[in-house]
Amino acid sequence: MDSGRLEAFSDGVFAVAITILALNLAVAGPGPESLADQLFNHWPAFAAYTVSFATIGIIWVNHHTLFKNFSEIDRTLLFLNLLLLFFVVSIPFATSTIAAYLKSGGHDASLAAAIFQGVFEGMSISFGVLFWWSIRHEHMKVAFTPAAARRATIRFGIGNVGYIAAIGIAFVNATASLVISGLIAIYYIFEQTPARETASPTADSSPGTSPQDG
Amino acid sequence: MDSGRLEAFSDGVFAVAITILALNLAVAGPGPESLADQLFNHWPAFAAYTVSFATIGIIWVNHHTLFKNFSEIDRTLLFLNLLLLFFVVSIPFATSTIAAYLKSGGHDASLAAAIFQGVFEGMSISFGVLFWWSIRHEHMKVAFTPAAARRATIRFGIGNVGYIAAIGIAFVNATASLVISGLIAIYYIFEQTPARETASPTADSSPGTSPQDG
Amino acid sequence: MDSGRLEAFSDGVFAVAITILALNLAVAGPGPESLADQLFNHWPAFAAYTVSFATIGIIWVNHHTLFKNFSEIDRTLLFLNLLLLFFVVSIPFATSTIAAYLKSGGHDASLAAAIFQGVFEGMSISFGVLFWWSIRHEHMKVAFTPAAARRATIRFGIGNVGYIAAIGIAFVNATASLVISGLIAIYYIFEQTPARETASPTADSSPGTSPQDG
């Protein structure tokens, strides 16, 4: 079973989720408030939109990077991928909720921010499980040495811990929590997803190129 | 005619349907009711969303499993697939209807739940017809022995009967009927779609797998 | 330039358009009117949804059948295809308009029905132009004899004339016009799109199978 259709379906979900994010930007139309004021007062919608767009975009890049190294997929991976997509699909809801409540302050803003970070954390954990399952069950074209897997886990886990911190911070300052999820997105831009780490340290043991496997 | 584009179009429909499910989760925004209360009172929306997400996800997995065994498709299959997609496309409507009416109780809740289960039953029957047509007209790469086809039909049919039962139960208790469709989704996770059943009983005649490959 | 990406983009547009059709089915939620009454009073929405679903589904089947015979595409074809997609994208708007106004009767219902049929006619003409350009500029893998092209044009044109008639009938009886577009959809189910007509009459000149080409 190759990963072509899993990728096509996932790309569809990523594409729809990232595009309908912008539906939440809509302004109310002509009324007592000028357009400039409306847009200014909607800043949480634009901020949340930008963070969510970046986060979905980056998880897509990492999904792409992970699956192009897959040698095969099984039924369990299809369902682990569905779990990831469950959180991706929830992002537009979480985004519109934080956009609506960020300026309310108090419990509502904190809860909205905690949901927002919670969905990102769920997405991040699902991706981690997908990665962990892949290297454990040898679904990858490139072999991971224990050291490389450990390093990859640590580097991936930093963002994960960041989202947990952002959930806690949501109850102190919802806006600060939104800023943190923006910083985590930037962290994942510069950080390569770990699937390509091992090429050089274990050139000999890479199963895709050794003569007896081909 | 290969199945590539049928799968691409179907994947698109599955992806859009599964993603717009979440549009229904949207809360009303700041008002007299706190966000926590709003979310708590919206539990039918979250419950129905989860069941529908799981059901579309699983039907996608089964669609994927079925079509990767197709050797060819014909015009009739394109239209049988469209019939399946007709019910898939109706799921967001059925989901938002049950979410809106589940707490109303009485006839409205029962009717909403019956529509919800009815759409799932329609999807399930369409999928069954697609499968039945495929093995009858020899569109599959793996041959089905009569025994394997019979077993597959029974195992697939159990979920189908479950949806019919859920329609009836909808008129007694709408919430119980929603729980049943969640259980059917779990049943289909663990149950392999029947298209891969024949490998062992007909090892010799299975064209795709020579003994040294297994 | 092969047609793979043209098909992928078109499939995406078809898939989104066919899926968001169902957004228009949404009922108002609990209120003075029972759910059963709401659904009953919304019959134009369900009727228009069914006709539009069938029409988009069938145009997708025909698009699929046409493009799998393409040997190459050029920039003009990309734009002719965009013209077709322009009308496809307009179908959800036309569908929600006729659904909203069919029961109003009078000028509003007639205008709504005429727009509905007009969008279908635009889609049908665009498809015809796409087909005509393809055989004229020899973009097809199978050659069309003049007789086969003439026959194909006639059979395709019947549905086209049907939509023109339906525009006229819209001003007499909007509901009758909706029924006619449903009948045209059924006509196109049974009618093969013309691209596969020539195999038998010109078996010798078919370029895809002659020895010196392979």
Added chain:
Amino acid sequence: MDSGRLEAFSDGVFAVAITILALNLAVAGPGPESLADQLFNHWPAFAAYTVSFATIGIIWVNHHTLFKNFSEIDRTLLFLNLLLLFFVVSIPFATSTIAAYLKSGGHDASLAAAIFQGVFEGMSISFGVLFWWSIRHEHMKVAFTPAAARRATIRFGIGNVGYIAAIGIAFVNATASLVISGLIAIYYIFEQTPARETASPTADSSPGTSPQDG
């Protein structure tokens, strides 16, 4: 890393964005105003929809033309492409905003038009950066001579300058600015995207085409 999945994801985003443009056309339903009057009064929505549809369609054609010449893609290109998609995803918002405010006149109409043109300008600049990066880092199958690259940059840049002019004109006359973006769309229809320019001047060094193929 080949460009297949980048194209699939981008096609999904283009397809969703171009299709949900039409959601903004929806009329209010039966009321004191006739359907004909409603449609007539909504002319900015139809005009903005047509311009945005054409613009997304054309950027898709150019994206398609650019990427089919790519020999490889890297992580930077994935993120440059995401930047392009960020602006594409913003088009439905910009379109509904100009549609809502064009007839208001004054500051609101100017601001709405400037946002509309600004999103197009952002999309245009992102595409330019994508192109510039591609030829600079030799990601293309066809080599660009300095002269060809210079000519391509000029021809592409004319549209880009057009959008900047349209932003300025938005503050003088919002409707005129909308007309200009329509004219730029027409300009890009007739203007080939520059990626195919070099075939003739460097026939010898063009790796993809041997003389007997041309």
